[in-house]
Amino acid sequence: MGEKYYFDNAASTRPYGEVTEGLRDYCMNCYANPSSNHSLGFEALKTLDFASEWLLKELRLPSKNYEVIYTSGATESANLALRGTIERSERLLRSSFAITSIEHHCVSQTAAYLERRGATSCVLKVDKLGQLIPESVSDGINSTTSIASIIWVNNETGAAQDIKGIVDLVKGINPSTLVHIDAAQAFGKVTQDISGVDMVSISGHKFHAPKGVGALIVKKGLQLAPIIFGGGQQKNLRSGTINAPMIYAMGKAARIGIENGSKEQLQELSSYLLKCFVQEFGEEPLNSMLPEGIYSPHILNVSFESLKGEVFMRMLEEQDVFVSTSSACSSKAENKDSALYAMGYGKKRVDSALRISISVDNTKGQIDYLIDKIKNIKKRLSH
Amino acid sequence: MSVHNRLILIKYGEISLKGANRGFFVKTLDKNIRIALKGFPGVTINHIQSRITISNVSQSDEAGVVERLAKVFGIVRIALAYETDPDMDSIQEIAAIAVGDSGANSFKVETTRADKRFPLTSPEISAQVGAYVLANAPGLVVDVRNPDFILHIELRKNAYVYYKQVECEAGLPLGTGGDGLVLLSGGIDSPVASYMIARRGMKMHGIHFHSYPYTSLQALEKAKSLAEILAVQNNGFVLYIVNLAKIQEAIAVNCNAPYFTILLRRAMYRIADMLAEQKGIGALVTGESLGQVASQTMEGMACSSAVAKKLILRPLVSFDKMDIVKIAKRIGTFETSILPYEDCCSIFTPKHPQIRPRIDRAQIEEDKIPNYLELLVAAFEEKDMAQFE
Numbered sequence: 015m016g017e018k019y020y021f022d023n024a025a026s027t028r029p030y031g032e033v034t035e036g037l038r039d040y041c042m043n044c045y046a047n048p049s050s051n052h053s054l055g056f057e058a059l060k061t062l063d064f065a066s067e068w069l070l071k072e073l074r075l076p077s078k079n080y081e082v083i084y085t086s087g088a089t090e091s092a093n094l095a096l097r098g099t100i101e102r103s104e105r106l107l108r109s110s111f112a113i114t115s116i117e118h119h120c121v122s123q124t125a126a127y128l129e130r131r132g133a134t135s136c137v138l139k140v141d142k143l144g145q146l147i148p149e150s151v152s153d154g155i156n157s158t159t160s161i162a163s164i165i166w167v168n169n170e171t172g173a174a175q176d177i178k179g180i181v182d183l184v185k186g187i188n189p190s191t192l193v194h195i196d197a198a199q200a201f202g203k204v205t206q207d208i209s210g211v212d213m214v215s216i217s218g219h220k221f222h223a224p225k226g227v228g229a230l231i232v233k234k235g236l237q238l239a240p241i242i243f244g245g246g247q248q249k250n251l252r253s254g255t256i257n258a259p260m261i262y263a264m265g266k267a268a269r270i271g272i273e274n275g276s277k278e279q280l281q282e283l284s285s286y287l288l289k290c291f292v293q294e295f296g297e298e299p300l301n302s303m304l305p306e307g308i309y310s311p312h313i314l315n316v317s318f319e320s321l322k323g324e325v326f327m328r329m330l331e332e333q334d335v336f337v338s339t340s341s342a343c344s345s346k347a348e349n350k351d352s353a354l355y356a357m358g359y360g361k362k363r364v365d366s367a368l369r370i371s372i373s374v375d376n377t378k379g380q381i382d383y384l385i386d387k388i389k390n391i392k393k394r395l396s397h
Numbered sequence: 398m399s400v401h402n403r404l405i406l407i408k409y410g411e412i413s414l415k416g417a418n419r420g421f422f423v424k425t426l427d428k429n430i431r432i433a434l435k436g437f438p439g440v441t442i443n444h445i446q447s448r449i450t451i452s453n454v455s456q457s458d459e460a461g462v463v464e465r466l467a468k469v470f471g472i473v474r475i476a477l478a479y480e481t482d483p484d485m486d487s488i489q490e491i492a493a494i495a496v497g498d499s500g501a502n503s504f505k506v507e508t509t510r511a512d513k514r515f516p517l518t519s520p521e522i523s524a525q526v527g528a529y530v531l532a533n534a535p536g537l538v539v540d541v542r543n544p545d546f547i548l549h550i551e552l553r554k555n556a557y558v559y560y561k562q563v564e565c566e567a568g569l570p571l572g573t574g575g576d577g578l579v580l581l582s583g584g585i586d587s588p589v590a591s592y593m594i595a596r597r598g599m600k601m602h603g604i605h606f607h608s609y610p611y612t613s614l615q616a617l618e619k620a621k622s623l624a625e626i627l628a629v630q631n632n633g634f635v636l637y638i639v640n641l642a643k644i645q646e647a648i649a650v651n652c653n654a655p656y657f658t659i660l661l662r663r664a665m666y667r668i669a670d671m672l673a674e675q676k677g678i679g680a681l682v683t684g685e686s687l688g689q690v691a692s693q694t695m696e697g698m699a700c701s702s703a704v705a706k707k708l709i710l711r712p713l714v715s716f717d718k719m720d721i722v723k724i725a726k727r728i729g730t731f732e733t734s735i736l737p738y739e740d741c742c743s744i745f746t747p748k749h750p751q752i753r754p755r756i757d758r759a760q761i762e763e764d765k766i767p768n769y770l771e772l773l774v775a776a777f778e779e780k781d782m783a784q785f786e
Contacts, residue, residue, distance in 0.1 A: 324613070325610055325611050328609060328610030328611075328613065328614075329610045331610065332609075332610055
C-alpha cells in the first residue's frame with residue numbers, strides 16, 4: 015500500500031504510536047474493573063486521575079474547580095451537558111436555552127430533542143467570518159436561559175470563538191445561565207483562558223487517541239441529571255463500567271500533545287499550508303484561515319466553484335489524497351445545515367466546499383503534494 | 398392407518414403446453430429447482446405426470462423450501478400435499494387428517510382423476526370423501542359456492558390430498574429464453590426490468606455505468622447490491638462495470654449542452670452492444686418507460702438505441718411509475734434503489750435537455766468529439782466485473 019496523504023484530521027486522527035502501544039500494555043496488565051473494591055480495581059481507578067490531570071492541564075482549567083466525567087465521546091458529552099441540565103426538572107424543561115447557528119449535530123440535534131420535550135431554543139447568529147455576533151448573544155440570553163452551548167472551534171471552517179468574551183457576556187446578563195463549550199475540534203489546537211465555563215465536551219479521537227472515548231469536564235458542584243442509568247459509576251452521572259484503558263489512552267494522548275509542543279508544530283504546518291495555497295490559488299477560494307487569529311490552525315476550508323466539493327474530493331482520493339466535504343453531489347442529499355450557510359455563503363459556494371484538515375502527522379512534503387494535486391485537477395477541468 | 402407421506406407438489410402451468418419443447422422446459426425447470434434447493438441437501442425431487450414432487454423435507458425446512466420454490470420462474474403453484482395409496486379408504490383417512498388443522502368452517506372437495514382406471518368418477522370421489530370428512534370433523538360444513546377452502550384430491554399413480562396452496566412466480570424456467578444484458582443503473586426501474594425479462598426465461602447479465610470520480614463509490618456499491626438481489630432468481634448474476642467519466646468529460650467539452658444526456662445514453666447503448674456481441678448475448682434490456690424522464694421520450698429512445706444492433710427489450714415502456722414501484726417492493730429491490738446516491742453527477746446534466754433529439758443531430762454532435770470511437774472502446778476494455786451467486 016502506497017503512502018496515504020491524509021488531510022481529514024478534523025474527522026479523526028491516527029492515534030499516536032505510543033498511545034496504541036501503551037493501550038495494549040494497559041489492557042494486558044490493568045484489566046480489573048475500576049469499581050472493584052480490591053487493590054487491582056483501585057489501581058485502575060487511579061488511571062482516571064492521571065487522565066484528568068492532563069485533560070485539565072491542556073484546557074488550563076484548575077483541578078480544584080473542575081472534575082471529569084468520562085464518556086464515549088463528545089456526542090455523548092454534549093447530550094449529557096444539555097439534557098443533564100434541562101431534564102433535571104419540569105421547570106427547566108419549560109426553560110429556554112441557546113445554541114449557535116454553527117453547532118455540530120451533537121448539539122443541534124440534542125437541542126431539537128429538547129424542543130420536542132417542551133424547552134425553547136434560541137439560535138445565536140454568526141457573522142461572515144463565523145464569529146458569534148455579540149448583539150445576538152445579548153438578544154438571545156435572558157433571565158430564563160438555563161444553558162448556552164457554544165462550539166469553540168467549528169468543525170467545518172475552523173472558526174474559533176472568543177470563549178472568555180462570550181462567557182463574560184452571558185454571565186453578565188444572567189449569572190445562573192450555564193455555559194457549555196463543545197471543544198471537540200478545539201482541544202489540542204487552540205489555547206485560551208476559558209476558566210469561566212461550566213462544562214466542556216471533548217473527544218479523544220480528535221487528538222490522537224482511539225475512537226470511543228471522550229469526556230465532559232464539569233465545574234465542581236454542578237447538578238446534572240444522568241442520561242444513562244445503571245450501576246451508578248462516576249458519581250451516578252455516567253453508569254457503565256469505566257473504560258479505564260481508553261481513558262488511559264486519551265490521557266496519554268493529551269500528555270504527548272502538550273509535551274511535544276504539538277500546537278506549535280501544527281501552527282507551523284498551518285502557516286505553510288496557507289502560504290502555499292494562497293501562492294498557487296489566491297485568497298478567493300478561502301472560506302477560512304484568513305484573517306489570521308480567529309480560526310483554528312488545523313482546518314482550511316476552500317471552494318473552487320467550478321466543481322462540486324464531493325467530486326473534487328474523489329478526484330483527490332484517486333491520487334491517495336483524503337480530504338472531506340460536508341455537502342453532497344446529489345441535490346437530494348444536500349447539507350442544509352452547513353456552517354457556511356450560517357456565515358452567509360451561497361449554495362454554489364457551499365456545494366463546492368472542501369475541508370482540508372491537518373495534524374502533526376502531516377509534513378510539509380505532504381502539503382506540497384496536496385497543492386500539486388489540486389493544481390492538476392483544476393487543470394484537468396479547464397480544457 | 399394407511400401409509401402416507403407429506404410432500405410438496407409443484408405445478409407448472411404454461412410449460413406443460415409447450416409441445417415438442419416440453420422436455421427441454423421441464424428439464425430446465427428441474428435444474429433450476431435443484432439450484433434453488435441447494436441449501437436443503439436432504440430433499441428428494443421426483444417427476445410424476447406434469448407435476449414435480451419434493452419429498453423428504455424436514456418440518457423445520459418446509460417453510461424455507463416453500464419460500465425458495467415460490468421464487469423459481471416456471472412454477473405456477475405449489476401444494477403442501479399428503480401422498481397416499483390410490484384407494485378410497487386411504488384417501489378418506491388422509492383427507493380427514495389433512496383438514497384437521499384448517500381452522501375453517503366450510504369446504505368443498507374437488508377431484509382430478511388423471512388415472513382413468515380408478516373405479517369411481519371424480520364427482521363420486523368428491524362426494525364420498527366429503528361425506529367422510531363431514532362425519533369426522535364436527536363443525537365443518539360443505540359449501541360448494543363459497544367455501545373457506547377447497548380440499549383437492551389428485552389421482553395419479555398415487556393419490557395426493559391437499560388444501561394449502563401457495564401461488565408462485567409462474568413465467569418460464571430461467572434459461573429457456575436465451576441471454577440478455579440489462580443496463581442496470583441503480584435506480585428503481587432497471588432491476589424491475591431485469592426481473593420481468595428473467596421471469597420469461599431469459600438469463601440476465603448486467604452492465605452498470607458510473608462516472609467515478611464524478612459519481613460516488615456508494616452509487617456503484619448500490620448497483621452491486623441490486624445485482625446481488627437479482628442473482629437469487631437469476632441463478633447468479635454477472636455485473637460488468639464501465640466508467641464513463643472520460644466520455645462524459647469529452648461530451649461536456651465538445652458538444653451542445655441540450656444533447657449531453659442523449660449522447661451519454663448513446664454511449665451506454667454502444668458499449669452495451671459491444672459487450673453483448675463479445676459475450677454472445679442476444680438482447681439488451683432497459684428500464685425505460687415512455688415519458689418518464691427527458692431521455693425517455695419516443696424520440697429520445699429512438700435516438701439513443703439507434704446505435705445498437707442487438708434486440709432491445711423495454712418491458713416497462715408502458716408502465717406507470719407506481720406500478721414499477723409495486724413490483725420493486727415485491728421483489729425486494731426498492732429499498733436499495735432509493736438509497737440516496739445518484740448514479741449520474743448533476744454537473745453533466747443540462748438545464749434544458751433536448752426532449753425531441755434527432756438521430757442526425759446526435760451524430761453531428763458525436764462527430765465533434767476527437768477520437769470518440771477510441772474513447773468508447775477504451776472505456777469498454779477497461780471494464781470491471783463483479784459476480785454474484
